[in-house]
């Protein structure tokens with residue numbers, strides 16, 4: 705997939721799943737526009753909204769566990785470091801197909817966990833104080 709493929713699919717935030725933010729397939733035929741890419745995403749969104757109502761959260765507030773947030777931050781940090789390494793390596797002259805492949809593998813390994821991260825409401829029940 706090229707950059708332009710992604711750009712075309714993800715144009716306009718309305719064509720993305722309300723939960724996971726992945727691009728939705730183009731609307732075929734009349735009827736309501738799809739809001740979710742899957743039944744699973746629809747359910748997570750519903751659960752999340754139920755929780756938000758229970759906790760009297762505003763529309764733009766959410767609750768996630770520190771563990772989930774830390775894990776995501778760690779993945780982003782690893783990707784940040786991989787990008788810095790790649791930028792540094794690419795600034796050096798004379799690259800072979802293998803050296804470029806190695807840099808790309810490094811970045812891809814760091815990017816994969818972030819790309820496949822799925823944030824879902826935790827399985828723990830919400831406990832009130």
Ligand SMILES: [Zn+2]
Pocket residue numbers: 721722723724725726740741742745
């Ligand atoms: Zn989705």
